[in-house]
Amino acid sequence: MAVFTAVSPEQAQHIATALSLGSVTELQGITGGIENTNYFLTCKPQTDAGDTHEQTYVLTLFERLSSTELPFYLKLMQHLAINGIAVPCPKANDKGDILHTVAGKPAAVVNKLAGRSQLEPQSAHCAALGETLAHMHLAAQSFETTQPNLRGLTWWNDTAPVVLPHLQQAQAQLLLQELALQNHTGASSAYAALPRGPVHADLFRDNVMFEGDRLTGIFDFYFAGVDAWLFDLCVCLNDWAIHLDTGEWDLPRAQALVTAYERVRPLTAAERKLLNPMLRAAGLRFWISRLWDFYLPREANMLNPHDPDHFERILRARVAKPLFLSTLAQQGIEVMPA
Numbered sequence: 001m002a003v004f005t006a007v008s009p010e011q012a013q014h015i016a017t018a019l020s021l022g023s024v025t026e027l028q029g030i031t032g033g034i035e036n037t038n039y040f041l042t043c044k045p046q047t048d049a050g051d052t053h054e055q056t057y058v059l060t061l062f063e064r065l066s067s068t069e070l071p072f073y074l075k076l077m078q079h080l081a082i083n084g085i086a087v088p089c090p091k092a093n094d095k096g097d098i099l100h101t102v103a104g105k106p107a108a109v110v111n112k113l114a115g116r117s118q119l120e121p122q123s124a125h126c127a128a129l130g131e132t133l134a135h136m137h138l139a140a141q142s143f144e145t146t147q148p149n150l151r152g153l154t155w156w157n158d159t160a161p162v163v164l165p166h167l168q169q170a171q172a173q174l175l176l177q178e179l180a181l182q183n184h185t186g187a188s189s190a191y192a193a194l195p196r197g198p199v200h201a202d203l204f205r206d207n208v209m210f211e212g213d214r215l216t217g218i219f220d221f222y223f224a225g226v227d228a229w230l231f232d233l234c235v236c237l238n239d240w241a242i243h244l245d246t247g248e249w250d251l252p253r254a255q256a257l258v259t260a261y262e263r264v265r266p267l268t269a270a271e272r273k274l275l276n277p278m279l280r281a282a283g284l285r286f287w288i289s290r291l292w293d294f295y296l297p298r299e300a301n302m303l304n305p306h307d308p309d310h311f312e313r314i315l316r317a318r319v320a321k322p323l324f325l326s327t328l329a330q331q332g333i334e335v336m337p338a
Contacts, residue, residue: 003029004063005037005103012041014061015102019091019109022046025054037061040318041109056112058088058219063106063221070106072147073221074098076140077110083139086111086217088131113217115209123256126240128215129208130260130285132237132327135201136218137229139197149201149225153186156288158197163291167241171312178284178315185277191228193270199225199232204239232283233261237323238314247310248258276322283315 012027022045030038041059042273062070074090078098083091088110090098100107118125148154164172183190200207202223209216241254261267267275290308 003037003039005061007024007037007039007059007061007103007107011103012039012059015100015107015109016041016043017250018093018100019059020094021055021091021109027059030058036063037105038067040112057091058112058160059102059107059109059110061107063100063105063223065106065232067106069150070099070108070148072145073224074108075145076143076224078138079143080139081245083142085136085139086113086215087136087221088217088219094145108233109131110219113209113219115211115214115216117206117208118210119205121205121240121253122213123252124213125210125215126253127258127260128210128213129203129236129240129255130262131232131264132215132218133203133233134261134264136200137197137232143198146226149199149223149227149231151201151223151285151289152225152227153182156182156285159292163288163295164290165297169331173317174312174315175284175288178280178319181277182284185274185281190270190273193268194228194230194274195268195271196226196228198224199229201227201235203232203236205310213269228276228278229265230267230278231282233258234275235286236279238279238286238318240280242314242317244310247314249317249321249323251328254323258325272325275325276318279323280318283311283318287311287315 002116007027009024016022016024021041021043023043024041025044028040030040037060039059041057042054043057044054065073075098077087078090091109091111092098093100098108100109119328128162151178156179158177164175167175174316200218200221200223202220203218207220208218237254237257241250241257242248243250287308290306290311293306294308
């Protein structure tokens with residue numbers, strides 16, 4: 001999250017009033033991301049019951065996404081929340097609208113989730129994530145609105161030529177090699193057989209909240225789209241189940257995540273076949289996007305672009321050492337048989 005657009009106290013109060021949230025007592029910019037403007041919006045409700053307990057929300061101003069794209073993300077969050085998945089639910093005005101305008105930008109307000117991000121996850125946290133991810137995929141099957149993953153293969157092909165001039169020869173060779181693999185995989189019958197539906201597509205450690213080992217919520221759905229469920233799982237594995245300094249696997253954590261996922265939704269034969277190409281796809285996607293953000297940054301009041309070298313290490317690690325479900329089974333907890 002970041003702050004690209006300044007929001008005045010008057011503008012904050014205007015949206016709070018429109019959503020019947022009460023009087024704004026604090027507006028605090030949020031750092032940490034690179035796509036949208038985000039604030040913590042704290043309000044004191046004014047009710048007939050005399051409830052004056054302050055509540056905090058997240059106000060997001062969308063800097064790149066358009067008003068035609070945004071209903072997919074917001075309605076997906078609303079759908080998941082209604083179906084019992086722990087996600088923030090967009091606040092509606094008295095007309096039922098969940099997409100608003102603040103400071104001339106499309107905007108949304110959601111409830112702030114309880115807990116905190118677990119940036120050093122253990123196996124218990126990975127298991128909780130895997131279980132919730134599988135339930136989320138199944139719950140999203142009944143979501144009727146469709147929109148492709150806008151940071152999928154088409155975007156990789158379009159963006160690669162923009163970042164290539166900034167790379168050293170070995171890096172450029174890796175990027176082109178992996179892009180060729182993904183274009184080949186994407187055109188295959190095996191890829192077409194992958195189960196798919198709405199996915200989060202950005203489910204990193206800092207987008208999940210915990211209280212102890214209990215997962216309290218998933219947020220930041222603004223890269224969601226219809227894609228292979230396996231891709232979503234691989235994005236998680238590439239972040240939650242690795243050693244951050246090397247990109248190498250932490251096998252007990254990987255095993256915990258996959259096992260918990262499969263207890264809810266067993267992987268298909270097609271998914272097992274393409275596990276490693278999709279792990280490489282997840283690494284490539286975030287390497288390209290972080291190269292793009294790093295070398296072509298936007299101006300912002302509060303912006304901390306991520307280091308693209310991190311995902312280069314992850315991608316090289318996925319190429320060098322594939323992950324096998326049989327290896328995970330040896331970690332001591334049974335996984336679904338291949």
